[in-house]
Structures are given as C-alpha cells and as structure tokens.
Amino acid sequence: MPPRETKRAELPLSRASPAGVVEGYASLFGVGDSGGDIVMAGAFARSIAKRGPKGVKMLWQHDAAQPIGVWTSLVEDAKGLKVAGRLDLSVARAREALSLVSSGAVDGLSIGFRTKRATTDMASGLRRLQEVDLWEISIVTFPMLPQARIDAVKRTTRPLHEIQLLRLKAKEAALRFQRKLDQCGAHTPF
Structure with missing residues (x-):
C-alpha cells in the first residue's frame, strides 16, 4: 500500500464565522507545490464520490489526534478542490483555530492522501498526481502549496x-x- 502523504496549499482562509464556518481551496490544479507535485484536474473525483465530505477528516496541522470540525462540502471546480466546513466550537483546539484564522495568523489548507495514480516527468522531476485517495484536509500554518488558503471565514455583523x-x-x-x-x-x- 502506498504511504500517506500531505500537501499544503496556500490560499488564504480569510473569513470564518463566529459559528466556525470556513471555506477555501485545499488544492489547486496544475500548480506545482514546494514538494515537486502537481495535482491534476479530476484527481479527487473518485475519492469524493466514495467518501463524501463526512469521510474526509478536518484536522489541525495534520495531527490525527486533533480533529477540529467537519467538512460539509468538497467540490472540484475549474480551479481546484474547493472546500467548506464547520469548526466544532465545543473543542478547545477548534476555538483556538477560529481565533487564529480570524486574526489571519493561520490561513493555510493542506491535504492528506494516498497516491493512486501518478506520473513523473523525467526531465523536470515533477510528479503529476492524476488520482489520489483523499483522507484528510488540515488547517495549517505552512501549506506546501503556497496558494492553498482559507479564503472565507464567515462572520455575522x-x-x-x-x-x-x-x-x-x-x-x-x-x-x-x-x-x-x-x-x-x-x-x-x-
């Protein structure tokens, strides 16, 4: 069985509601990350169909001992893997995460997965991920893909x-x- 991997994307989580609703892009298609991987369009389709949002865990910094909420929506669009979720504010770490996201101190998203199908470009060394088994998406400080960020933390007035x-x-x-x-x-x- 292939090893579990993580990829961090850097698109800002710039909005979070007092209710703890977060949105953003966990991965972008066709963009190389700092680990030399490029996620291709459609790479998440089978995993999303199989697991659905409830089957993909929301973690803090890829720590399986620190679940902080649930993902409510995982959608591949033309740009990448767009996600929405809700922090469980009865959990202390989730309240801390909401505070850090709301202040802009933490805004990264990162995926945890197993590679199902990939090709490597021998000239550049870049690996193109054509299919992955997505098992978690974390809110992180330093995403591997600089553009994978939380772009919404919804607020009431x-x-x-x-x-x-x-x-x-x-x-x-x-x-x-x-x-x-x-x-x-x-x-x-x-």
Missing part, C-alpha cells in the same frame, strides 16, 4: 451576545407595550 441582547430588549419592549394596552383597556385581536 454583530457578536452573538449583542444579537441576544437586542432580542431581549425587543421582547421587553413588546411586553411593555402589551402592559400599556392592557392598562388602557385595549384588547388585542388575537
């Missing part, structure tokens, strides 16, 4: 505690209004 406070104030205002109606003898039609 207000922090959750502010939204909850606004809801509470709206409920209180509705209760005050109802009390005034009751004091005036007005009846609500419902």
